[in-house]
Amino acid sequence: MSLVELKAVRKSYSLGETQIDAVRGVDLEINAHEFVAVWGPSGSGKSTLCHLMGIIDSPTSGTVSFRGQDVTTLSDDRQSEVRNDSIGFIFQSFNLVPVLTALENVMLPLQIRGETKAIAHEKSMARLREAGIEGHAHHRPHKLSGGQRQRVAIARALVTDPDLVIADEPTANLDTPTAHRILDLMREVNRSRGTAFVFSTHDQRLLDRVTRQIHLRDGVIEEDKLIPS
Amino acid sequence: MNPWLQIAARSLARNRRRSIFTLLAIGFGFAAVNIFAGFTEYMFVSLRDGFIYVYGNGHLTLFKKGFSNEGQLEPRNYLLTESDLAAIKAACKADPRIMLATPKLYLSGMVSNGKSSSIAIAFGIVPSDIAFIASRATGTVSSAKLYYGQPLRDDVSFGVGVGKGVASKLNLNPGADGTLMSPTVDGQMNALDIKVVQTFNAPVEALSDKLMVVPLSFAQSLYDTKSVDRVCVLLKDTADTDAVMQSLNAAFVAKGPAVEIKTWYAISDMYERTKKMFDIIFMFVFIIVMIIVVISVINTVTMSVMERIQEIGTLRALGLKRHGILKLFALESGLLGTLGCLVGLVLTLTTWTAVKIAKPTWVPPAISHRVPLEIYLVPHYLVISFACLVTLSMIAAIFPARKAARANIVESLGHV
Numbered sequence: 001m002s003l004v005e006l007k008a009v010r011k012s013y014s015l016g017e018t019q020i021d022a023v024r025g026v027d028l029e030i031n032a033h034e035f036v037a038v039w040g041p042s043g044s045g046k047s048t049l050c051h052l053m054g055i056i057d058s059p060t061s062g063t064v065s066f067r068g069q070d071v072t073t074l075s076d077d078r079q080s081e082v083r084n085d086s087i088g089f090i091f092q093s094f095n096l097v098p099v100l101t102a103l104e105n106v107m108l109p110l111q112i113r114g115e116t117k118a119i120a121h122e123k124s125m126a127r128l129r130e131a132g133i134e135g136h137a138h139h140r141p142h143k144l145s146g147g148q149r150q151r152v153a154i155a156r157a158l159v160t161d162p163d164l165v166i167a168d169e170p171t172a173n174l175d176t177p178t179a180h181r182i183l184d185l186m187r188e189v190n191r192s193r194g195t196a197f198v199f200s201t202h203d204q205r206l207l208d209r210v211t212r213q214i215h216l217r218d219g220v221i222e223e224d225k226l227i228p229s
Numbered sequence: 230m231n232p233w234l235q236i237a238a239r240s241l242a243r244n245r246r247r248s249i250f251t252l253l254a255i256g257f258g259f260a261a262v263n264i265f266a267g268f269t270e271y272m273f274v275s276l277r278d279g280f281i282y283v284y285g286n287g288h289l290t291l292f293k294k295g296f297s298n299e300g301q302l303e304p305r306n307y308l309l310t311e312s313d314l315a316a317i318k319a320a321c322k323a324d325p326r327i328m329l330a331t332p333k334l335y336l337s338g339m340v341s342n343g344k345s346s347s348i349a350i351a352f353g354i355v356p357s358d359i360a361f362i363a364s365r366a367t368g369t370v371s372s373a374k375l376y377y378g379q380p381l382r383d384d385v386s387f388g389v390g391v392g393k394g395v396a397s398k399l400n401l402n403p404g405a406d407g408t409l410m411s412p413t414v415d416g417q418m419n420a421l422d423i424k425v426v427q428t429f430n431a432p433v434e435a436l437s438d439k440l441m442v443v444p445l446s447f448a449q450s451l452y453d454t455k456s457v458d459r460v461c462v463l464l465k466d467t468a469d470t471d472a473v474m475q476s477l478n479a480a481f482v483a484k485g486p487a488v489e490i491k492t493w494y495a496i497s498d499m500y501e502r503t504k505k506m507f508d509i510i511f512m513f514v515f516i517i518v519m520i521i522v523v524i525s526v527i528n529t530v531t532m533s534v535m536e537r538i539q540e541i542g543t544l545r546a547l548g549l550k551r552h553g554i555l556k557l558f559a560l561e562s563g564l565l566g567t568l569g570c571l572v573g574l575v576l577t578l579t580t581w582t583a584v585k586i587a588k589p590t591w592v593p594p595a596i597s598h599r600v601p602l603e604i605y606l607v608p609h610y611l612v613i614s615f616a617c618l619v620t621l622s623m624i625a626a627i628f629p630a631r632k633a634a635r636a637n638i639v640e641s642l643g644h645v
Contacts, residue, residue, distance in 0.1 A: 084547065
């Protein structure tokens with residue numbers, strides 16, 4: 001069974017009086033352990049596709065299944081539970097909660113789940129250590145560099161041991177050495193834990209590192225190819 | 230600390246200026262409600278204790294049954310006889326909650342200084358009993374100066390007190406002689422000499438030029454009767470008023486005499502009218518304050534929500550449910566309400582202390598002399614206004630937070 005399966009998925013937006021078809025009838029499967037980049041020019045629908053896979057958006061038509069369950073029919077609360085249990089997010093602009101420290105940001109998904117503070121603290125420190133950022137655990141985001149923030153965001157995305165991590169342009173705001181270090185980190189997690197990663201990107205540095213490239217143009221998959229590692 | 234409370238507290242601290250202004254709005258609202266409530270409580274307690282202790286009316290007044298309706302038209306038929314009075318006193322003595330039962334006889338007539346006369350309403354009292362009732366007063370009213378001159382005495386029946394208005398109108402100051410005329414119980418005109426031993430401030434200024442207080446024996450002589458028209462009962466505890474009334478009613482229904490019993494609040498029109506008036510004013514003040522607080526909180530939370538839409542989108546993406554977002558902002562707002570009320574409590578205590586130290590005085594409406602102005606701390610008002618303000622603050626947050634919680638996650642994440 002595939003981890004995520006999209007069948008005949010369409011997503012349209014209204015922008016004023018204009019109808020925009022961001023995704024037009026996409027069929028796609030993402031399996032566990034995959035390290036995938038969805039790429040294409042701006043407006044090709046790659047972010048929308050990632051949002052649909054991450055269950056933070058609903059398709060206009062078609063179905064999105066996660067571990068064989070059609071998530072488009074789930075209630076908002078149930079979708080929230082699936083996200084919290086099984087999906088991690090890494091955002092281009094990091095999206096850390098500014099009033100919380102790095103550690104508290106990483107603890108958030110566990111506390112949303114209802115874990116005790118002690119367990120959340122222990123797991124979060126472990127993830128920060130893996131991300132090489134434990135020395136900044138008690139710093140607030142505005143005291144961290146872009147790379148450090150992204151490491152915190154990665155630690156937050158991984159703290160619940162998700163099956164899938166959706167990363168929207170994760171290296172876009174990073175310099176090349178930092179981008180490589182971040183990619184190394186994510187690849188290591190992918191290899192060691194089998195966590196699937198789906199990147200929305202047009203960053204060549206990232207495209208060179210993935211094992212599968214899905215090329216989108218005008219809301220349809222133009223090419224879907226496996227890259228031998 | 231609970232992570233949501235932590236986010237709420239730090240978010241408030243992050244927008245310090247805006248939070249301070251909202252805290253002050255809530256704080257001043259809380260203080261306004263409680264200072265006003267404290268002032269009205271002072272008014273109510275002063276009116277109550279003034280009626281019960283200062284003016285010697287006690288907590289309960291017993292009349293012959295039917296006195297309220299027909300007593301003015303047929304006074305002779307509604308007097309309590311000596312045997313009635315003895316039975317009433319015996320019943321009162323048997324109840325440990327009762328301290329004193331004292332007879333009174335009210336009469337109306339004319340008071341004269343020999344050259345001119347004026348209408349008079351005289352209360353025939355037992356001076357030692359009334360002095361005892363006055364001695365039980367506590368708080369503000371206990372310091373009230375009851376009269377100017379000498380106290381009335383049980384054994385000097387012609388020594389009377391007159392309202393300041395009577396004294397001024399007829400030049401009947403302490404030491405002056407005069408005459409009090411009144412119809413007897415049989416309707417014959419009667420007159421007795423008086424010696425003014427004291428003047429006093431009437432409870433209502435409009436009656437100052439009519440009121441007199443005379444020993445009961447004098448009133449009975451003038452009225453040509455051994456009877457009285459009422460018995461005032463003083464209790465140890467005001468809170469027992471209704472219970473004692475019920476007990477006495479039951480006792481008198483069983484054994485007689487046939488009496489009707491009125492509580493102090495049923496007789497004191499002034500208390501009831503003033504209380505109703507201040508209750509209405511308080512309600513308006515309370516509603517206005519609540520509206521101001523709700524608008525302030527809605528404004529603050531709306532601005533906070535607008536600034537944190539991306540954060541809300543992130544929390545939703547991480548799996549926080551819609552009601553979790555509501556809870557987050559309700560907590561923030563509740564915290565704002567709680568801190569605001571604490572600021573209000575400090576303002577209330579400061580005002581209360583300032584009034585205690587400054588000891589201002591004032592002349593209330595219908596009162597002819599200055600009295601101390603006080604503000605009471607009323608625990609139940611403090612608790613209720615605290616609970617109302619915090620609850621309303623939390624409810625006020627729901628409207629803007631609900632909109633944010635229901636927003637599309639992707640749109641929230643893309644909000645700049």
